[in-house]
Amino acid sequence: MPSFFNGIFGHKPSPNVVPNHGQYPEPVTEEQNSFLGLGPMCRHAEDLAPILKIISGKKSEGLRLDENVDIKKIRWFYQDADAGSFFVSPVSPEIRELFEKIARHLEKAHSIKAAKVCYQRFSKSGPLWFANMKSPGGPSFQEQLANLNGTINPWWELLKWVFGQSEHTFIGIMTCLAEKGGCKYGDEKYEYLVREKNEFRRELSDLLGEFVFSLVLVLLSFLHPTPTAEEVL
16 A cells, blocks of 8 residues: 555565564564565566565565566456445445456457456455454554553543544554454454454465466555545544
8 A cells, every 4th residue: 555655666475475574563473474564665666576586585486576477378357346344435436447447458458358256255354454463462552552661542542633632643543442342362253253364365265276376366455546645544
């Protein structure tokens, strides 16, 4: 999203391609490591691969970044919505039209038929993310917003935010409240959401199958283009 919001090119590689060591706060569980990922952001698209090779070190050897790609041999899929999550705003018509433009261009320029898919588990992306970012005894988001020196009171900060007096963003405060009211590490709901994440990963792996290096799944970056100043905060 930082690249999308700022009109540059970015690439988030697969989990564990780029080491998370040194990232703050550093991930402490296997699930956190699989969700967090570092990648290059560049003004020019041709700079993405060289920078990724540098920051991924020896792991870049297995990424086949220097191989030529025949676009006509790639299978294309796309999903233009999140499968109807109740708490998520609808995707704008402009963004939906972009997916149609991509499909039309592929068919016209390369005789490729892009297939539309709909994975229902995308509607659970919020709860899945929160559950898999939990850690046993690790600092909560409230503690992190206090720079690990105590904790903040998200309800008090929300009241202050209404009057423009909070030092924290609205999304930061709401993340604290969502974390506070969500599942706890190791409880029944947590275990269910981790299983759902693993099942979702298997679904996507089944789609990739033997075509892991010759398949593209196009997904949303954001709900609508060009967010206004401070809109996402």
